[in-house]
Each structure stands twice: as structure tokens, then as C-alpha cells.
Amino acid sequence: MGSVRHGSEGPPHPSNEGYAYSKRMLECLVRYYRQAHQREWLCVIPTNIYGPHDNFSLQDGHVVPALIHKCYVASRDQTAFTVAGSGKPLRQFVYSEDLARAIISFLQKDHCKKNSSVIVCPDDGDELSIEEVASTIAGAFGFSGAVELDPSRADGIFRKTASNLELRRLLGEEFRFTSFADGISKTVEWFRDKTL
Incomplete structure (x- = not known):
């Protein structure tokens, strides 16, 4: 099983080291620009983004849009919806x-x-397993076939929890995130409209 990482503690996991360091360096760049040029710059660091207009490529899409495309193909071809990893x-x-x-x-x-x-992310308790993500996507498609996990594929890091305490301090508790099920439903609807 992979290790657990919280926010920006410790070195990044080797599986996404370049991507993680690019986020850290951008934050440094913004901080230095603020000091040097007295400008009010803000580095917004989101966790895994998904939604309409995403990159739904099976080759290089992020996890949610790629799984949406995979589920669409499984539904169309009447095959199992296979998810890499445990x-x-x-x-x-x-x-x-x-x-x-x-x-x-x-x-x-x-x-x-x-x-x-x-950092822009939902509350700590709103973490989802990849299996839950796949199940939610299958439900949004009305997919009745098998959802299969492929544990022979690597999982990567087990958990990458980020804190939204600063977000809550800045925007307050009244800032609400769309539920994952609602967001997936809207995204699947958009994908279907553009694909069919």
C-alpha cells in the first residue's frame, strides 16, 4: 500500500514529483513577486479538478475525466468498466x-x-476512494455492467490530503462545494452532449 502525504509536508511522491514541485515553485514565485513588485498576487492551488470542458482523453486525462470516458466506452461496447489499481x-x-x-x-x-x-479543496472528510469515484460515475451513466478493479496496476500514493483551513478562513464556512454526485452528474451530462 502507498504512503500518506498531507498538504505540502515532506518531499513529493516519485510518481508525481515534477508536477508537485511545479506547484511549490509557483507558490514561491508568487511570494517573491509580491515582495519585489508590491503586487497583490495570489497563487490558487486546487486539488483534483473535474467538470465540463475537461480533458477526457484515455491516454492523458486526469482520473475523473478519464474514468468518465472509460465508463462511456464500457457502456457503449457493453463491456466491463475496468479501473486501474485497487x-x-x-x-x-x-x-x-x-x-x-x-x-x-x-x-x-x-x-x-x-x-x-x-489551497482550494473540499473538507478533509470529503475524501473519496477511487472505487467510490468509479461507482459514482457508473451510477451517473446508468451503467449496469460490472465495475472491475485491476489490482495489478499501481495505485500511486495512497492518500494526498490537503487542508482547506486557509480557504475557510478567507471565504468562511458559507462557501459550499458542489456534492461529488451532483458534479459528476453535470459532467457526465456535458460529456454525453458533446460525445453523442
């Missing part, structure tokens, strides 16, 4: 429209401009 790794997902609302809120609130970075 299905146990946990992730935090952000619906793209929620991210857009958060960014607009940051731009409109003066107190947000005092920060150099903020």
Missing part, C-alpha cells in the same frame, strides 16, 4: 465551477489579497 487510494476532488466561484471570491475580497497562496 480502488482504495483517497483523493479530494473539486468541481471546476466551484473553483471558478472561489477565484472570483478571492478577487472580490480585499482580505484575500494579503495571502500569497491558498
